[in-house]
Amino acid sequence: MIRITLIGSGNVAQHLIKAFSKSEAVEIVQVFSRKKETLSSLIDYDKIVNDFEDLKEADLYIIAVSDNGIAEVSQNLPFNNQLVVHTSGTASLNTLDNKNRRGVFYPLQTFSKNKDIDFSVIPICLEAENTFDFRILDTVAKSISNAVFPINSEQRKALHVAAVFVNNFTNHLYQIGQEICDANQVSFEILKPLIQETAEKIKTLDPIDAQTGPAKRNDSSTIEAHLEYLNNENQKNIYKILTQSIQHNGKKL
Amino acid sequence: MIRITLIGSGNVAQHLIKAFSKSEAVEIVQVFSRKKETLSSLIDYDKIVNDFEDLKEADLYIIAVSDNGIAEVSQNLPFNNQLVVHTSGTASLNTLDNKNRRGVFYPLQTFSKNKDIDFSVIPICLEAENTFDFRILDTVAKSISNAVFPINSEQRKALHVAAVFVNNFTNHLYQIGQEICDANQVSFEILKPLIQETAEKIKTLDPIDAQTGPAKRNDSSTIEAHLEYLNNENQKNIYKILTQSIQHNGKKL
Structure with a gap:
């Protein structure tokens, strides 16, 4: 013992x-x-x-x-x-x-x-x-x-930064999703199965292979429509930066 | 039928x-x-x-x-x-x-x-x-x-934008988490239970109540250490903007 x-x-x-x-x-x-x-x-x-x-x-x-x-x-x-x-x-x-x-x-x-x-x-x-x-x-x-x-200590530092992205920041995106729902009298419950499935998917797929959506498809008309739709400057800014980041990935491949 | x-x-x-x-x-x-x-x-x-x-x-x-x-x-x-x-x-x-x-x-x-x-x-x-x-x-x-x-069509538009945040963008954060792990010879497997638990939590908690981490705690020394640690400008930018967004929330409450 x-x-x-x-x-x-x-x-x-x-x-x-x-x-x-x-x-x-x-x-x-x-x-x-x-x-x-x-x-x-x-x-x-x-x-x-x-x-x-x-x-x-x-x-x-x-x-x-x-x-x-x-x-x-x-x-x-x-x-x-x-x-x-x-x-x-x-x-x-x-x-x-x-x-x-x-x-x-x-x-x-x-x-x-x-x-x-x-x-x-x-x-x-x-x-x-x-x-x-x-x-x-x-x-x-x-x-x-x-x-x-x-x-080791160096690796643990990396792990902690990565954890901030996949936990803290992800949870904040959930919150933004809820805010958009609330502003339009839509139940956030509707999004919960999607949230679970998003997490579930990476058990078997690398995130880069699981990526879908307008940014990944370079669907510029949907992206523009979404940016026009968002009237909260902060949400709009996050939308732009994450969209660009996804698109940039595509180019590097 | x-x-x-x-x-x-x-x-x-x-x-x-x-x-x-x-x-x-x-x-x-x-x-x-x-x-x-x-x-x-x-x-x-x-x-x-x-x-x-x-x-x-x-x-x-x-x-x-x-x-x-x-x-x-x-x-x-x-x-x-x-x-x-x-x-x-x-x-x-x-x-x-x-x-x-x-x-x-x-x-x-x-x-x-x-x-x-x-x-x-x-x-x-x-x-x-x-x-x-x-x-x-x-x-x-x-x-x-x-x-x-x-x-209705207006609500569906909101729902789709919200879905981009909680699905497409969340998956991209997973990818960044994996990139940070890979760059430091750390297995991304270590983060997977955290990713599952992050999604699991909002079944019972509103995202705003589930929020944790340095941004939420206003732990500026950890935030600075993380920003210094990240040498990819794109990751650094996303880290800054999402951190500010979480901190801004705190102030509005």
Whole structure:
């Protein structure tokens, strides 16, 4: 059994507590939370601490706090030469104080507070400073997920930028779709199956091969009609730039 | 039984043939296809015609051809006062020759040739010039789909623009995500569960409530780091504009 201590009480920490509680390969030693009550429904109250001095020995300490809290938390840990990782997609490994052995345990998913998640399909990106530590992280990650990848800090940076495009920006396009529907008394429900199918398609097709629509077809009369139709300057601008980007792709092929 | 004749042999026509063949409320009288062979695996060869003069009487004629072919096909039909509809998201009802009773039968989905589709969940948007014709379309649509909506030409235009945002543009963002991964030897597979979850989330949450990420958090240091990271001007431009659009939303609330 690998003995784990979690530091943090936010979304990621809570989902990890749930996942580790079900795993037979790991044991949660303690969880650090400023407010003990936040986690009281998830784990034995005895295991929750709010003073770093109360932390016991563990094989792995997982810091699951916001990016700008990582450095300070890692400095405050009252021990040396232990394996300490953070869970961030953006912070580099060096954000962690080097008095301990450092690593990254980054589950790449969008976590919502009130939505249960099947951790087994969530990719976990791992980084460590040596093979021994990597193996510990690998065992822990594989005990909760079937999609574990070695990813260095440079690659993780790329992955995080890419995730902004496919998650944050995509969701914003959904919102624009809803705004256009609302403005015309059309139910956004009508678009939902299309949204699901768009995501579904790339399970089997590369996005470039799944591309359809007026930009892809170079259907300039439809594009002009759409631009004329849109009277929100921001939406019009996004329409233009994404249309050009799709058309530019076509030319490069 | 409502007797239907389909005109066209592309993706939409083929998927409609498959769906209607399973329906007990309708009967396919004939299908018009320039090349009879294209449809020979989908329907009795005897029912395929390639001369408008060979069209028999039917309760409903569905023109499923590309947008710029609709007007000509509708003019070429050798009869009057029959119910004739097109399947386009962009063409108005008036594109059809007014020698017949006109309507629209628009299945809102992205159809791929080699992927079977569950038509029962595909929204079908209907428009007709009178209640009697609308009821025929409604019966036909409900015989293959559980999501049938009355949508007038103005609303259909809005819906099509919105669909470009949530389908075409979203798919292009997936492609950019893949490009960023490829450039850094990171498997795009890692992002696929995130893409699925992003689409899944809006089944229960409005997109504006599902929004996360650096733009939403006004996390300017991450935004700057991402912009510095991106060296493709086009990607950088899209990143900026979508980030601003998300931030602008926040201010309006």
